[in-house]
Amino acid sequence: AQTVTQSQPEMSVQEAETVTLSCTYDTSESDYYLFWYKQPPSRQMILVIRQEAYKQQNATENRFSVNFQKAAKSFSLKISDSQLGDAAMYFCAYRSRYNNNDMRFGAGTRLTVKP
């Protein structure tokens, strides 16, 4: 079974600085999707960025970018120019391309942004 590991329960960053959140996963599949979701205090899950495993190019969405290392099964999220509104729980997630039902979440990383 696929597993997703986030080894950083908490991270802190100064406003306007850059922070990287780590995520590793384990799978025997060759094609899949990876996601980073943000869960602010409202508890609404918000998609931050997605990566398709067959694409070598790292996904980028404005201040958010990923470092996808398929061989190492690593999928880190970099937040540049951190803003106070970025403070939230961040979940890394894996979804099989072959099974729409199989979405696995990591334990989450709580990000604090200091003014």
Next chain:
Amino acid sequence: GAVVSQHPSRVICKSGTSVKIECRSLDFQATTMFWYRQFPKQSLMLMATSNEGSKATYEQGVEKDKFLINHASLTLSTLTVTSAHPEDSSFYICSAPSPSGSSDEQYFGPGTRLTVT
């Protein structure tokens, strides 16, 4: 993007009673919806997959008779917690797959906080 709503956002019920949570896709049809449970400061755990027109698929360890799921229409799935107990207190989140052809994303509802006293 697509919107998923949940009702109620918060509910308090007494031990032994049942409570129903609704999940609606507001601007798209969803033949499949997912129900997650999230304990405080923990991750989302998939409980079951709701299928329109057929029985739900439950994850291992989830009691089917306790967590009744009904996918009544292409826009509505309900989760009924029967004979609720304090240990059922949790945050319940539903989601639906993207209506686009790629189907690689899930849209999440805002969640329902259940407190059983």
